[in-house]
Structures are given as structure tokens and as C-alpha cells.
Amino acid sequence: MTLTIATSLDEVLSAMANGARPIAGGTDLVVGARQGKVTLPADLVAIDRVTELATVATNDGTIRIGAGVTHADLLTNDIVVRQLTSIADAAALVGSPATRNVGTIGGNVMNGSPAMDTGAPLMVLGANAALTTPSGTREVALADLWTGPGQTSANADELCTALVLPQPPQSSGSAYVRLEYRRAMEIAVVGAAAAVTLDGDSISSVKVALTAVAPTIIEVDGLNSLVGSPANDKAFEAIAEAARQQARPISDLRASERYRRHTIGVMARRAAHAASVRASGQTIEVPVNRAFGIGENPENIR
Amino acid sequence: MFPCTADATATLACTMKTFVRADGPDKVTGSGRYVADLTLTGMLHAKFLYAGVAHGQIDRLDVEAARAIPGVLAVMTTDDVPDHRYSPVIPDRTLFAKNIVRFEGEILAAVAATTPEIAAQALAAIDVAITELPVVNDIEAALADDAPLVHEDWESYDVTGDTIRDRNVATFSAIEKGDIDAALAGAAHVVTSRYVADASHATPIEPRGIVAQWEGDKVTIWTSTQVPYDARDGVCETLGLPANRVRIIVPHLGGGFGGKCGFHFEAHIAALARATKRPVKLVFSREEEFLAPDRRREGMIVDITTGLSADGDIVARKAWVGIDNGAYVADAAFFPQLAAMHVGGPYKIPAVKIDAQLIYTNRQPSGSVRAPTAPQACWAVETHTDELAAAAGLDPVEFRRRNLVRTGDEGIAGQIYDEIGLDQCLDLAVSAMGSPDLPSDEAIGVAIGWWPSFAGPAGAYAKMHGDGTVQVITGAQECGTGAVMTLRDIAADELGVGVEDVQLVYQDTGAAPVGPGATGSQTLLNHGRAVESATQQIAEQLRELAANELEAAASDIVLGDGVASVAGTPAVSVPIADLAATAAGGDLLLGSASAPMPEWPSVSARCVGDQEMASWLAPQFSCHVVRVQLDADTGVARVLDVQAAHDSGTILNPIGATGQIEGGVMMGIGQALSEITQYDEAGKQRNPGLLEYKLQTIADAPTISTQFVEIFTPNAGPRGSKGLAEAPNVATAAAISNALAKLTGGPIRQLPMTPERVWEHLDARRGSDATEVST
């Protein structure tokens, strides 16, 4: 067993070329190993000290979120909170302060859980994962990255260096909402993210993605028909209906299939509602889950 | 709230407004040692092999290959310990499974090896074959005519007391009073309801640990138990040892909530240590802490029928209570009678017939978890009470005022109550909540609860050293409540010295006289009286010494602020330390006492299968009023505000007492909304871990306000106190249920009232299927 504590990207990539697995916060990897879900890889390379992975930067219409950015940083980062608000909504819900202080967005994405919280926001915001080896970097759409529960299409020697997103247009907003039984240390029973762009009062684009209702995060199809319609309860209900239709939930000890199918509609509706409110220039504090209180309280919108 | 009057009972509470916990710095700085922190030279690591099936016949259990692994020093099975059945009341338990396994966490074998990894390897090398038997998975399955028996040989067990049994019914108790049939027939309204509560867990933060070391024919066992003497007695009984050769020491204990009451695994580890001639250590994983101990909060079914007069007086109550005992009785033999008391409730009811059964199933054994049977039974009966109020056309608070027991009234078992403050609790908590304007997604729910005080034998030693400092040696066990820490204040108060001058020696059966342990809210109630008496003996000696010194009568000497002075003439005084120095030269300052036993009140109802739970010494009362918000789209509920009022007699330590109420309320919220132990069809737990077993977190905490109705209660704890720590865990879930019923159009009837259950309930009420999808 070896543990390489890398301080540069090159070190990480060469360790990985030699078969090491990256470990960022370890909040999935180590916890999973201790629970006996997976065995800890023989060779690990710690990437949490690689500062080049831990920045958020804008450049020429794109935003790059370094894979090593922690949830705690995401939820206070100005670019994320202002422009990619749904990611901040999601990061704010992850685990507890301790989890958020070490857990990273790269780890969240590459762990590939269908219950990951940053996944649906990243998807509706059109993120690609930048996967790097010593010979170069390729960008993969998230829909192609996640292939099943805990599975990605990345090769073992590919490091996710960043999540790369187009800068959202004017008059757009996004939101992530999660069903939670308690207010900390929770895991998504279902969740939904929405990104909405408005043209006046009507929708000029809408995307919705769903958490924990299929083997991977999925994007809701067929919402283009809403383009041009007003962003109102009727549109949100149509989104909820599409989410219920397209969800493929299972029954497990957290919830039944029936309850998940119902609540995914509620989450999709709320996410779309909150995203539209934000797109219209009003503020809903991060995270929407807390700002709405419980239920969907419009008094908390200003 | 705590008037510092001349009343002798108020003085301790007043001095204790600033309560310094002697164990606080250790715990918050991390320097405190728990069992898992202990390491002894040459120490081995133990692991258990569990049945893994809920019911089965052991066909083969071959440990030879495991014994042959280098580094494995012992592998034990039932063949390696005395053939003995144990447990109080119904001895149905053996240390290791013998022929039959009756729940998944039953121990087949124990291993001691040089490392935990080798111990795990040894477990894997044990060759086991078990033929699975039909699983008795719940209360109703156990009562079916053709149900398999969990204990085929139940009739052969050597039970004690008035213990009524029948096949899968481990114990039966009933409380009967008046002519129930006539009373029901004459009632103006009759309401019948069924409530079903799932099992849950105590979930202490520290999974248990044990270290055992033999020196010659004596064994010292460091263990995270709430009840050191029960642990000692269990080791003595199962391994055939005299009491003075087993010493139990508890380092800091990381909580218990009842989960660490009873005798569990100390004998296994002592036996391994004896066989290997080495110290042996066991530390549980979180999963083991969920699966293996004989301590789960029992599932329960409650069927209640209540008759009312036209005016809304309760005239009759008939009920059946079924309690899921699990595979072994542990300490649960008394559960039916206690549950029956709670299903009766703190009400005046002239005609009562409550039958209660403790029922064997192939699940983890149930045992006393904080206020056993009470939260579920209170939830059932108090939800039912709101239904009764509706039937009578009365406001729920008004209905309770009309029917609850007051000073001098007769309770359901026919006990006449001395001065009690239930009515005041109700008034205080209800008026503290007030009647705010509520949005449509919020409601207020009210419930009342009660709980006995338990007296038991407990002793204390006290000594004052030559420098005037004090050592109190107590058998009390600190499980985190601060109750043991409060003993210092009692000693300081009796002796007139500073709290910092009193040190405790505790949690060591080799040093201290016996005590019940941290169980049944007994610590301060019993040990407090013992410490009071032991230190009073020294105070007497000090007064004699001071009387000589100051040329005054001993009865005129007052002890306080480190000096002995003459009453009314404080200038005539001598430092207590000087008196102690004098005594150190001859007649030493020593005290020892066992707490005098209070007298139990008499009951007049017919108690069938009496397990001594119908006569309640110094009963405690409470009222919890909660404000709840509901997300009707998802069924997620949130408790926003809790007003609690408690009659637990004199409050000795206001800070500690308030902490107990707040913790009890939080635990009650968990029971109400999220804590559920789920089982699969094969009788195995589906969620033995903290990710899927949903405790409440601090982020979920509502505002909680506490008021105490302080009634000096003679014939109970020190200075007019009663018990305290379990009472706050009784009424919260019931109050939440009543708030939710208002928001959802009727009671949920299943505990916990999880979001999915609440939503299903709403959905059924809406009469339409909102989730119908056309595919």
C-alpha cells in the first residue's frame, strides 16, 4: 500500500499513470471502505493539497470549477453563488460542516452516486467534466460520464481536473431542492435541479435534472415544448408531471417507489419555481431548502 | 423559577445555579478515557461470530480451523462456558447460542487474537451450518394459533414472581377495576382505536467496549455499562464466581439511554481472558451496537376502547397491549404492567380492564430504553385522548383538565395520590405556548405524561481528610446526565465546604457500596439519599468537634463557607479544615450509609401478573405542548417550538434538570418522526447504522422551554425530589401526534410518523391518487 501526497498536478497524473487512485476528501472512499462497501485501493494519491485543482475561474464565457473545490468553498464562492446558484444550493446540503469542509465537487461527481447532490445542478447548467492524463485533457458531458450507480466512463488513469460550464445567459437562474427527512447528515431520497432562462415573463429555456430516481442522475426530456409559455404554476406543474413520468425510482428502506415518484414531482416543481424566481432577478437565499422553510413558502422570496 | 427562599429545600438549587461538572473538562478537552482508549500490555482483541439468521437450528459449529490460525489464542462456544441459563425473572438466555439461534445477533462463538484483523480471519474460518427455521417476525405472527414457538421449552424455565406465561406470551399482566362491561354499556360515547408503534434504538454515541484482565483468581473488567453491579452479578452468575472476585470499573461512559443497562458481554470477555491468560478487549462497531445487545425499544400494538359520559367524563377503559419482546426477555418482564399503567394514563377512570402481553418474536430482544413502554403507550393513549375530546365535543385541553388526576384522586390502579402537580403542568405549558395566530400549515398539539420514581438499595461512603477536603465513594454511575456530578454538591452542602473540595470515587464495584446504576432515573434519588446520610454523619462529628472548640452546644453549630460557627454569632467560628486536622490525629471523619428505603403506596385495583409496576412511588407528571409545521406535499413535519412543564418534585440541579428535559424532548421528536428500526421478511434489521437510522440532529432542534412545578415530595429522593431523567421522554411524540392530526384531518396511528406515512395518510384522506401516472 502506498499513499502519495501530491502537491502538483504532474505528481498526481504520474502517480495515476502508475495505477494510483486519487483521494480528495475521502468522505466517500474511506467511509465506503470502512463500511466494507469497497476495499481501499492499494495505492492512493492524495490530491487535496494540489492548489491548482482548488480554484473557481471564469474565462471567455466559461466557468471552471476545480475538482478539488470543497463544498464549503462552493457555497461561499461568489461566482458560484451568483451565477451557478443551484450548485451552491446543493453544496450547502451536503452532510455536515465537517463533510463540507473536506468533501469536494470532483469527488462527488467521480463517485458517481445517483444520490449525489451537485450532479443535477451541474447537469442543468450544462457542465462537462475535464478528464486529464499526462497526454492531454478531454471534456465529457455528464450524461456520458455517469454510466450506472458508482460507475463512470472515465479511465482509471484519468483525473477529473475541473467541471467546465458555460457562463449562464442574462435573465437566467437555477435552483436545487432536495427532499430531506432531517436537516443535516441526510442523503437525497429524491432531489431536483432546474435552470431557467426568461424572456420577459416567459420561458426561453428550461432544463431539469433529477437526483436518486434512476441508476444515474437524469435530465428530464421534452421540456422544450414549454419554451414561450409563461413561467407560472401551469408550467411548473407540467415539469412536475414530466419528472414523475420519467423517474424510474426504486423502493428501498429510505422510501417506496410510489412516494419517490410523487415527491420527485414536488421537488421538480419547486426547483423550477425557485429557478424562475431567481431568473426574474429576485433573490432566494442559498439553499432553497432552508429559504423555503419547509414546504414552498413564497414569503421567503424577496 | 428557583426562588432562593429560606425554605431549606431551595438552598441546593440556589447554590447550583452555576453547576460545574467535575467530568466536564475531561470530556470536552478529549483527555477523558473511554473503554476503547484503554490498552494493556499483551492485550488481545475479541470478536464475536453472530448467527446472522433470525431463527435456526445449529447443525455444525466447527472452530478447529479457526483455533489453528497463528495469533488466535482462543475460540469459545457454548461448550467452553458453564451450562447456565440466566436473566432476571425469566432465565431464558445463555451466553452463547446452544442448538437453536433465536435472533440474528445471537452469539455463536467468541475469538481472541493478537490483532483485530486476525480475529476477523478466525471468525471467517469457523465452519457453521444452520438450518433456518420459520421466523416469528412480529407480534401478530407470534400470536397466531399455529405460530412456531420461539422457545420450544418455555415451560421448563425456572421463573420467579407472579409471572404468567403461555407459549409465545412471555409475560402477561392485567389491571382491572370496577365493572368494565356495565360501564361501557352505560357510556354515552364509546371510541375505539388501534395504534401501532415500531421498534427503535437507544443509540448511545459510544459503541460499547470491554477490557478484562485476570490477576490470580480475580478479574477486573473495564466496561461501558450503565449498571456496574448488574454487570458484576451477571459475570458471577454465568461464570460461577463469588462477588468479591469480580471488579467492574467504568471509565467515562459515552451515553447509554438504557442501551447499556443490563448484563451483556462482560462474561464472554472475562472467559476469553481467563482462557488465554491475557487481557482481552472488545470494541463494538456501530452495526454491532444496533444488532447484538438485549436492548431495543419495543414495538407495540395498542387497542383502546374508552367510554365517556355525556358530559365528557371518562367512565371506562378497556385495552389490549401487545409488546414485541424479541427473542429473550432480558429485563422486560415488567413491561406489560408498566405499559398497562401508561395506557390507562394519569386519568380518573372508575372502570378499567387493561390486558398486556410481552410477546416473543425472532427479533433482537427488547429491554429498558429510557422510559420503557412509555413514549409509545403515551403516544397511543394521548392521541386517543384527543379523539375522545372530539367525541365529547370538548377542547382537548379542557377535556384533560376534566379527567386528569389531582392531589387526593385515585389513579387507574387505585393508588391515592399525595400532593401532585399534573394540573399545574398542563396549565403552565399550555399558557406558555399561548394561542398564537397560526398559518394554515402549523398546529399546536398537547399531551400529558407520567412516570414513576424507582427506589432501590444504594450506599455511600464519605471521608473528610486531614486538610478538610472530602472524598465521596459512591456506587453511582454517570451516564452523562450529570446526576452523579450533583452528588458532590449534596456533600458540599451537608458539610459546609466548597464543591471543589469534594472529589468523587465512582464507577468501581471494588471500591464503592452497591447501587442500582444509571437506570430508572435512580441515581440522584437513591445515591443522593445515601450521600446525604453518609455526609451527615461527618457533619455530626464536625459539630461535636466545633462545639468543644467554641464552647457551644453541638446543635447550635452551623457548617457553611468552610467554617463551623455558632448559630446567630457567625464571628464565633473555626475553620472546618482545623477541625479535620484535629480529627486526623484520632477519631477519623468517616461516614457510611445505605439510603433508607421509602414506603411504597398501596393500590386497590386487581393486578394480575403483578410485576410491582402498579404502585408508583412519587409519580412524576409532565405536559408537553408543541408547535408543528407540515409540508403537506411531502409529509415532512418540523417541530418549531416545545413548551415543557414537569413535576419532578424539588429540583436540585436546575441546569442539569433542564438539560434532561431538552434531551428527552429531542429523543421524543426522533421517536415521533424519524427513528424506526426496519425489519426484512427474514427478521433481520435493514438499517443498523446511523445513515439509515435517522436520529434527530442539532439542526433539527426546535426552541424548547422548560418549567418545573416544584412540589416538595416526602418519602422519595433527597430534599423532596423525585426521579427526573426518563420523564421528559414520555409525552413529546404524543403532543406531535396531536398537532399532526389537526393538520392532516386525523391521527396517523403509526409510530414513527415518518414523512411517507404522513403523506400516505393525507393522500388517503384526499381520496384521490395524486401519483397516478399514465404510462
Ligand SMILES: Cc1cc2nc3c(=O)[nH]c(=O)nc-3n(C[C@H](O)[C@H](O)[C@H](O)COP(=O)(O)OP(=O)(O)OC[C@H]3O[C@@H](n4cnc5c(N)ncnc54)[C@H](O)[C@@H]3O)c2cc1C
Ligand atoms: C457524513 C457524510 C455525509 C454526506 N452527505 C452527502 C450529501 O448530503 N450529499 C452528497 O452528495 N454526498 C454526501 N456525502 C458523500 C461525499 O461527502 C461527497 O460525495 C463528497 O463530495 C465526496 O468528495 P470527496 O472529495 O470526499 O471524495 P473522495 O472520497 O476522496 O473520492 C470519491 C471517489 O472519487 C474519486 N475521485 C476523487 N477526486 C477525483 C478526481 N479529481 N478525479 C477522479 N476521481 C476522483 C476517488 O478515487 C473516489 O473513487 C456524504 C458523506 C459523508 C461521510
